[in-house]
Amino acid sequence: MGAPYSSSLLVRYRLTLGDGDSGETRALRLASEQTSELTPDLVPASAQPFLGRVLGVESTEPGVTIATIALPAEAARGDLAQLLVLLFGNASLQPGVRVESVEWPADSLARFAGPAFGLAGLRELAGVRERRALLCGAAKPLGLSSAELADRVGALARGGADLIKDDHGISDPPCSPFAERVARCQEAVSQANQATGGSALYVPNLAGPAAGLVGRIERLLQIGCRAALVAPLALGLETVREIAGSSGLALLAHPALAGAFFAPDHGIAPEILLGDLFRMAGCDGVIYPHEGGRFPFPAARSAALTEHLRGPLGRLRPAFPVPAGGIAAERVPDLLQELGSDTIFLIGSALYDEPDLERATGKVAAFLREARR
Amino acid sequence: MGAPYSSSLLVRYRLTLGDGDSGETRALRLASEQTSELTPDLVPASAQPFLGRVLGVESTEPGVTIATIALPAEAARGDLAQLLVLLFGNASLQPGVRVESVEWPADSLARFAGPAFGLAGLRELAGVRERRALLCGAAKPLGLSSAELADRVGALARGGADLIKDDHGISDPPCSPFAERVARCQEAVSQANQATGGSALYVPNLAGPAAGLVGRIERLLQIGCRAALVAPLALGLETVREIAGSSGLALLAHPALAGAFFAPDHGIAPEILLGDLFRMAGCDGVIYPHEGGRFPFPAARSAALTEHLRGPLGRLRPAFPVPAGGIAAERVPDLLQELGSDTIFLIGSALYDEPDLERATGKVAAFLREARR
Numbered sequence: 001m002g003a004p005y006s007s008s009l010l011v012r013y014r015l016t017l018g019d020g021d022s023g024e025t026r027a028l029r030l031a032s033e034q035t036s037e038l039t040p041d042l043v044p045a046s047a048q049p050f051l052g053r054v055l056g057v058e059s060t061e062p063g064v065t066i067a068t069i070a071l072p073a074e075a076a077r078g079d080l081a082q083l084l085v086l087l088f089g090n091a092s093l094q095p096g097v098r099v100e101s102v103e104w105p106a107d108s109l110a111r112f113a114g115p116a117f118g119l120a121g122l123r124e125l126a127g128v129r130e131r132r133a134l135l136c137g138a139a140k141p142l143g144l145s146s147a148e149l150a151d152r153v154g155a156l157a158r159g160g161a162d163l164i165k166d167d168h169g170i171s172d173p174p175c176s177p178f179a180e181r182v183a184r185c186q187e188a189v190s191q192a193n194q195a196t197g198g199s200a201l202y203v204p205n206l207a208g209p210a211a212g213l214v215g216r217i218e219r220l221l222q223i224g225c226r227a228a229l230v231a232p233l234a235l236g237l238e239t240v241r242e243i244a245g246s247s248g249l250a251l252l253a254h255p256a257l258a259g260a261f262f263a264p265d266h267g268i269a270p271e272i273l274l275g276d277l278f279r280m281a282g283c284d285g286v287i288y289p290h291e292g293g294r295f296p297f298p299a300a301r302s303a304a305l306t307e308h309l310r311g312p313l314g315r316l317r318p319a320f321p322v323p324a325g326g327i328a329a330e331r332v333p334d335l336l337q338e339l340g341s342d343t344i345f346l347i348g349s350a351l352y353d354e355p356d357l358e359r360a361t362g363k364v365a366a367f368l369r370e371a372r373r
Numbered sequence: 374m375g376a377p378y379s380s381s382l383l384v385r386y387r388l389t390l391g392d393g394d395s396g397e398t399r400a401l402r403l404a405s406e407q408t409s410e411l412t413p414d415l416v417p418a419s420a421q422p423f424l425g426r427v428l429g430v431e432s433t434e435p436g437v438t439i440a441t442i443a444l445p446a447e448a449a450r451g452d453l454a455q456l457l458v459l460l461f462g463n464a465s466l467q468p469g470v471r472v473e474s475v476e477w478p479a480d481s482l483a484r485f486a487g488p489a490f491g492l493a494g495l496r497e498l499a500g501v502r503e504r505r506a507l508l509c510g511a512a513k514p515l516g517l518s519s520a521e522l523a524d525r526v527g528a529l530a531r532g533g534a535d536l537i538k539d540d541h542g543i544s545d546p547p548c549s550p551f552a553e554r555v556a557r558c559q560e561a562v563s564q565a566n567q568a569t570g571g572s573a574l575y576v577p578n579l580a581g582p583a584a585g586l587v588g589r590i591e592r593l594l595q596i597g598c599r600a601a602l603v604a605p606l607a608l609g610l611e612t613v614r615e616i617a618g619s620s621g622l623a624l625l626a627h628p629a630l631a632g633a634f635f636a637p638d639h640g641i642a643p644e645i646l647l648g649d650l651f652r653m654a655g656c657d658g659v660i661y662p663h664e665g666g667r668f669p670f671p672a673a674r675s676a677a678l679t680e681h682l683r684g685p686l687g688r689l690r691p692a693f694p695v696p697a698g699g700i701a702a703e704r705v706p707d708l709l710q711e712l713g714s715d716t717i718f719l720i721g722s723a724l725y726d727e728p729d730l731e732r733a734t735g736k737v738a739a740f741l742r743e744a745r746r
Contacts, residue, residue: 033667036514037540038722047516050548075515075546081607082544082580085629089541089604092632093668093698141409142448143420167410168462171455173448175423207455210615231462234454236609242583256458259465260633260640267633294406295466325466349411 008070010055010103011087015065016096016265023065027054030097031069033090050075066100073104078111080237080281088261088268099268102276109314112241112280117250118317119310119342122284125226125250126162127199133341133368136203136252136322137161137361138348139185142169146176150184152357157192157200159361160369163344164189165229166205168254178208179219186223203227203252206243207234217247226250230283233257237281244282252322252344253283259295270301275308279319285344289325290335297325310342320344329364336371381443383428383476384460388438389469389638396438400427403470404442406463423448439473446477451484453610453654461634461641472641475649482687485614485653490623491690492683492715495657498599498623499535500572506714506741509576509625509695510534510734511721512558515542519549523557525730530565530573532734533742536717537562538602539578541627551581552592559596576600576625579616580607590620599623603656606630610654617655625695626656632668643674648681652692658717662698663708670698683715693717702737709744 015026028040031052036043043051055068076082091097117125128134137156139149149170156164166185172178182204189202206228208216220228227250232240234256244251255274261267270288278286286309289295290302302323310318323335324346332345347364354360388399401413404425409416416424428441449455464470490498501507510529512522522543529537539558545551555577562575579601581589593601600623605613607629617624628647634640643661651659659682662668663675675696683691696708697719705718720737727733 029667035542036516037511037542038514038725042722042725043514044517044521046518046521047514047548050514050516050546072516072546075542075544077545077547079544079581081604085541085580085604085607088633089607089629090632090668092630093628093635093662093670094632095669138410141411141416141420141423143409143423143445144417145419148417148419168458169408169410169448171448171452172450173423173445174450175420207458208452210609210611211619231454231458234458234462234609236583236607236612238583239609239612246584255466256462257465259463259467260461262466263636263639266636289466294402296468297466349415352411352415 007073007105007107009073009087009105009108011069011071012100013067013069014098014100014265015067017063017065018095023057023059023067026065027057027067027069030067030091030094033094034071034086035075037090073108080112080241080277084237084277096265098266099272101269102272104276104314106314109316112316113245113282114279114313114316115282115284115319116244117284119320121317122250122320126201128162131341132371133336134162134344135160135361135365135368136163136165136344136346137351138165138167138346139170140167140348140352142167142173143175146181146184149176149181150188153185153202154188154192155358156351156361157189157198158196159358160198160365161200161361163201163203163227165203165252168205168229168231168256171205171207178216182220182225183223186225190224201227203229205229207231217243217249220249227252229254231256232278232281232283237277240281240283250284251282252285252287253278254287255289269304271304271308275305276313279309279313279316283319285320285322287322287324287346290323290327292331293324293326295325306339318342322346324348329360332364332367333371336368380446380478380480382446382460382478382481384442384444385473386440386442387471387473387638388440390436390438391468396430396432396440399438400430400440400442403440403464403467406467407444407459408448410463446481453485453614453650457610457650469638471639472645474642475645477649477687479687482653482689485689486618486655487652487686487689488655488657488692489617490657492693494690495623495693499574501535504714505744506709507535507717508533508734508738508741509536509538509717509719510724511538511540511719512543513540513721513725515540515546516548519554519557522549522554523561526558526575527561527565528731529724529734530562530571531569532731533571533738534573534734536574536576536600538576538625541578541602541604541629543578544580551589555593555598556596559598563597574600576602578602580604590616590622593622600625602627604629605651605654605656610650613654613656623657624655625658625660626651627660628662642677644677644681648678649686652682652686652689656692658693658695660695660697660719663696663700665704666697666699668698679712691715695719697721699723702733705737705740706744709741
């Protein structure tokens with residue numbers, strides 16, 4: 001029986017039991033739901049190797065069962081979207097199922113190239129030779145013209161931001177159409193770099209209708225962009241993986257829609273979804289809402305996510321955690337202590353809350369440059 | 374102030390209030406989170422037309438506020454994934470936010486072609502001239518060889534299923550690789566059709582790495598397939614829209630991952646996600662877990678979803694509701710009364726629970742043919 005399971009995902013699911021539910025029964029039902037979609041007695045012998053298998057159940061608190069289930073990684077092969085479906089596709093429609101942890105088999109991980117740049121490559125793109133944390137600013141708000149956004153991008157670059165990303169809500173609105181906006185903003189960053197001698201990177205939001213995606217990537221490359229912002233749960237994990245693998249652009253991932261998966265008793269642990277899966281999709285940095293900002297994201301999750309982005313994962317390059325979501329500039333010293341220098345601090349709205357955007361950026365940038373270890 | 378809002382989404386959000394939250398404050402914060410990502414006082418005058426606007430708040434039960442918010446549809450233009458992000462992207466990361474209803478502006482709806490076939494077109498593809506409900510069977514389980522699956526597909530077709538879909542977990546596993554499987558199953562359906570004089574449609578699962586998507590579609594067209602199964606939340610709404618608009622294949626949508634959005638106090642109402650959005654993506658039929666099966670999906674949601682799939686939505690063609698998720702064959706008469714003849718009944722595992730698959734299929738198929746009105 002060993003052979004098929006040499007390439008299994010080992011998934012720990014947290015199951016919230018309803019009245020009269022048995023943990024064992026729920027686990028067995030989940031294992032078949034995610035694979036055969038038949039009760040096990042209807043699965044022919046020839047299909048048994050692909051049937052999910054319950055390796056153990058344990059009760060850690062009343063009404064909750066932790067089930068360890070082996071799922072056939074080969075069912076998804078090198079298709080990351082199908083791997084997500086294998087983990088949680090129909091499970092999402094059952095009540096109280098949460099993916100707590102996943103052990104990825106080596107041959108499954110080997111199918112995914114992961115970040116094309118990673119920590120070292122993205123540092124190099126942004127011209128940061130010393131080992132210090134990076135600062136990312138944001139072009140905002142939606143509704144400004146391309147020229148107005150470019151002014152702000154220029155100020156952020158002159159102030160010393162290493163990266164300047166578009167807000168993820170700015171894609172191709174009539175007030176700042178994609179082609180015009182990215183050209184103006186890229187130009188603003190180039191001019192700022194010439195003035196400062198820096199290498200700030202503009203990170204435009206890459207979204208828009210599927211049919212135009214290749215054309216938009218070509219446009220970015222033509223004007224000299226080296227990075228882009230993507231929302232993997234909107235675009236699809238496989239679309240992002242394709243962009244990461246073939247475009248030559250470094251990718252920052254935005255967590256839009258991810259909160260749907262973060263209920264305490266239903267969904268996918270953030271370090272699996274934003275950590276392992278986004279990294280397997282080839283994201284070089286992953287934006288997430290750090291605790292203490294506008295979004296309720298507990299410290300324990302941040303710590304696990306950071307570990308999953310930077311720690312070992314097959315032979316995949318490590319990716320930057322990009323704490324965000326309403327981080328005040330005053331918090332950066334403490335956060336740097338907590339998160340270390342392999343971090344990109346995304347300070348968006350806080351920099352606009354001061355009278356001079358360039359100056360506000362300069363203060364944080366100077367701190368990070370001086371704090372390098 | 375009227376002009377920008379001539380093209381607004383009017384969204385009713387259900388907000389669950391935390392201790393000390395005010396409904397008005399939560400609504401204002403959500404409106405700016407989904408657009409400017411800045412506190413309203415930091416939004417320049419030129420960007421105000423794109424700032425979400427709270428049109429009203431009402432309290433329907435203690436601790437809950439219903440906020441009606443106008444969002445600038447033009448921010449997403451014809452990009453369905455970006456429209457989903459506009460509705461719920463960052464909102465997903467706030468606690469207790471549920472999209473209850475959306476009024477789509479006519480010019481926004483007009484950007485989406487919707488189902489290429491719709492009710493009438495899919496009926497025609499399946500050779501069903503009379504106005505009766507359709508029967509869909511499922512090729513399963515994952516783990517069988519292509520030949521074994523083709524045997525089952527043939528039995529379902531001979532039994533009188535109008536459509537036979539792959540399980541959504543069967544994509545390109547080593548035991549039944551995509552190209553081999555779809556060729557065998559399509560051949561089995563063709564042979565069955567020749568024997569019965571019928572026009573059953575094989576609906577293969579279209580998934581797999583993004584880079585090979587065009588090739589897989591070409592393969593399906595070459596072997597004579599006219600329809601495919603897609604999982605829009607795995608592939609991405611825009612990828613599905615592109616397939617619907619350009620491939621010539623009719624699309625059945627699978628709800629994999631959708632349950633992440635269906636918490637009672639957080640997410641998106643199923644009739645918006647599986648109804649409006651999947652229909653705008655061009656799905657001709659949408660599979661959903663009907664109540665009374667393996668998944669907890671209340672009747673009220675089924676009724677609303679059915680209405681959103683078949684009722685008026687701009688000029689988009691209506692789509693089939695495809696109730697599924699463990700429907701027993703004995704329930705079909707009652708469900709037909711409830712749902713009417715513009716329905717595809719997906720009876721998957723229940724048909725395998727009987728000794729003879731073809732015969733079991735035949736019983737349900739005969740009932741639907743005789744019950745036509």
